[in-house]
Amino acid sequence: MTKMKLRKPSPKMDAAYFTAADKDNNGFDVKYINSDKGRGVFSCVHFDKGEFLLEYRGQLINNRECDQGQKLYHDSLKVFMFEFPFNGKLLWNKMVPLGDVNDGHITPNSKIKIISLEGKPHLCLFASRGIRPGEELTYNYGDSEFPWRSKLQVEQEEKEKVVYSKITKLKPEGTIKGKVWQACDPLPH
Numbered sequence: 001m002t003k004m005k006l007r008k009p010s011p012k013m014d015a016a017y018f019t020a021a022d023k024d025n026n027g028f029d030v031k032y033i034n035s036d037k038g039r040g041v042f043s044c045v046h047f048d049k050g051e052f053l054l055e056y057r058g059q060l061i062n063n064r065e066c067d068q069g070q071k072l073y074h075d076s077l078k079v080f081m082f083e084f085p086f087n088g089k090l091l092w093n094k095m096v097p098l099g100d101v102n103d104g105h106i107t108p109n110s111k112i113k114i115i116s117l118e119g120k121p122h123l124c125l126f127a128s129r130g131i132r133p134g135e136e137l138t139y140n141y142g143d144s145e146f147p148w149r150s151k152l153q154v155e156q157e158e159k160e161k162v163v164y165s166k167i168t169k170l171k172p173e174g175t176i177k178g179k180v181w182q183a184c185d186p187l188p189h
């Protein structure tokens with residue numbers, strides 16, 4: 001008897017299934033990280049590049065409702081409103097579940113795409129590269145100057161300074177394995 005091979009649904013089909021069913025994909029965990037970052041969403045399984053991860057489900061609101069929300073909500077709730085263009089209009093999604101995905105502007109592992117189903121927009125997150133179990137999901141929030149980004153930049157520059165001073169202290173210019181080594185060369189293994 002010949003065995004029928006079941007084809008894996010495409011990422012778009014997966015997105016359509018979960019959005020229509022109004023439920024979350026399996027394989028995620030929301031965890032507290034630290035007092036700076038708050039919570040984050042972590043993957044418990046492996047995801048391939050391109051796979052559907054989750055939908056930013058929520059309530060679609062217009063500009064006026066968003067303005068009202070900006071006046072009424074506490075700052076900690078405003079960050080859960082996501083602005084996006086759809087059919088020539090600017091809409092906002094007031095996110096409810098899994099709205100905890102943090103910004104990763106340097107090395108994000110996922111990307112938001114707007115999927116239109118029966119004329120309604122759905123904000124869906126897809127893997128932009130392979131994601132390992134235990135990895136935190138991140139996507140690029142956009143070009144704004146978010147306060148945590150400048151802090152991260154300073155930390156990165158500090159780390160680079162330490163590595164450079166370690167290299168220059170460890171190996172002064174000289175000959176290593178017959179090669180004349182300059183302070184700016186990478187260290188031989």
Ligand SMILES: C[S@@+](CC[C@H](N)C(=O)[O-])C[C@H]1O[C@@H](n2cnc3c(N)ncnc32)[C@H](O)[C@@H]1O
Nearest residue numbers: 036037038039040079080099100101102103148
């Ligand atoms: C939509 S919420 C994400 C979930 C949030 N971490 C929480 O615990 O509710 C966006 C907020 O998370 C924090 N955040 C997001 N990405 C961050 C990052 N890379 N570093 C530090 N804080 C971040 C900022 O406070 C931001 O306003």
